[in-house]
Amino acid sequence: MKYDVVVVGARIGGSTASLFASKKGLDVLMIEKNQEIGTPVQCAEATSSSTFQTLEMEPSPKYVCSEIKGADVYAPDGTHGHLEGGYAEGFILERKIFDKHLAIESAKVGTDIMVKTRVKDLIRRDGKVCGLVATHMGHTLEIEADVVIAADGIESQVARKAGLKTQQTPSTLCSCAQYEMVGVDYDPHYLQFYFGREIAPGGYVWVFPKGDGVANVGVGVRSDTKTAYSFLRKFTANMDATPVxxxxxxxxxxxxxxxTYTDGLMVVGDAAGQVEPFTGGGIHVTAHCARIAGEVAVEAIEKDDTSRGFLKNYQKLWKKEVGKDLKESLKYRKIMDQLSDEEMNILAKFLKDQDLESISKMSMLGFVREYPQFLKLLKEIL
Known part of the structure; x- marks a missing residue:
């Protein structure tokens, strides 16, 4: 069995890479370990409109649950800030439907798909990845390919087998737990975020509306003592809503x-850590990087050069296009890590009274004079 490209993983990263490689005429196979694409859901399901621009698709009511206009942000003491439009705009997806839809669109332009298929090993010749060994319904298959694209999540076995250092540790991961709940009282067009070390140390709680009183209620934490699930149970204990x-x-x-590359192989999505560190959002970043991977695979095969020297172009391109945003996001996450709950409350009260688009230098200087502990934070932001 021989293909131009084999993509491992059929979520957003895998399907996007397959879609754009197949559109240009490559012979592509996408394999998925689960028997159904899109399940289980491992995502809060929010994304920005840029995702659809990248995919060259129009959002569809088939998989868009709610259109988001802004967000409400809560400090530990309940101080409430409101964000309207801009970065806070977007959509809540039904990932079970959207992921399968994206795979179907890829299949329509020529991608072959095999579900319930697991990678056992990589095929190498002279140190170069040139295919993989997989098991499908009890049968072992050798699948040769000019390029392998690993989109198999944070525990990417494919990237590790290729010798890339993609391992995550407890300190680099945010542990998340989420209920889909029925009977949640909310504005269906606004996200809710709750910060505080008591409810979500090292992360936050989210309430993302899906319409008709249904919402994703989740928590992401970095904690050595308690699980994300325990924080989720605590937060939802007094909600008059039912988890489904x-x-x-x-x-x-x-x-x-x-x-994110080596001879004959590229890595995309969670497997490559292509996620905004501050928000934990990754759909739009993954789609962007995966499209680049698919298009670089096309160029590599057209030029008959799938060496690391050529595939390095993939990393150059995604760093040029989204690298700065990811660095900024990491900076803000590290700043937030330094804040105590009381400092979060103070900052929230100040920002609540400001026009975030045009905070004056005078107001910032006045704030720092009153709260000098924020001087270092201000320098880091600026």
């Missing part, structure tokens, strides 16, 4: 891995 689904997983929040 529980999802638990991890999100890489340390920024991208150092190297």
């Amino acid at each position: 689904e529980l999802n638990i997983g991890g999100v890489p929040v340390q920024g991208p891995v150092d190297k």
Whole structure:
């Protein structure tokens, strides 16, 4: 069995890479370990409109649950800030439907798909990845390929087998637990975020509306003592709502891995750490980077050069296009890590009274004079 490209993982990263490689005429196979694409859900399901621009698709009511206009942000003492438009705009997806839809779109332009298929090993010749060994329904298959794209999540076995250092540790992961709940009282067009070391140390609680009183209620934490699930149970204990689904997983929040390519192979999505460290959001970043991977695979095969020297272009391009944003996001996450609950409350009260688009230097100087402990933070931001 021989393909131009084999993609491992059929979520957003895998399907996007497959879609753009197949559109240009490559012979592509995408394999997925689960028997159904899109399940289990391991995501809060929010994304920005840029995702659809990247995919060259129009958002569809088939998989868009709610259109988001802004967000409400709560400090530990309940101080409430409101964000309207801009970065806070976007959509809540039904990932079970959206992921499968994206795979279907890829199949329509020529991608072959095999579900319930697991990678056992990589095929190498002269140190170069040139395919993989997989098991499918009890059968072992050798699948040769000019390029392998690993989109198999934070525990990417494919990237590790290729010798890339993509391993995550407890300190680089945010542990997450989420209920889908029925009977949640909310504005269906606004996200809710709750910060505080008591409710979500090293992270935050989210309430993302899906319409008709249904919402994703989740928590992401970095804690050595308690699980994300225990914080979720505590937060939802007094909510008059019923959970109908529980999802638990991890999100890489340390920024991208150092190297996302080698001879014959590229890594995308969570496997590459292509997630915003501050928010933990990754759909739009993954789609962007995966499209680049698919297009670089096309160029590599057209030029008959799938060496690391050529595939390095993938990393150069995604760093040029999204690298700065990811660095900024990591900086803000590290700043937030330094704040105590009381400092979060003070900062929230100040920001609540400001026009975030045009905070004056005078107001910032006045704030720092009153609270000199924020001087270092201000220098880091500026």
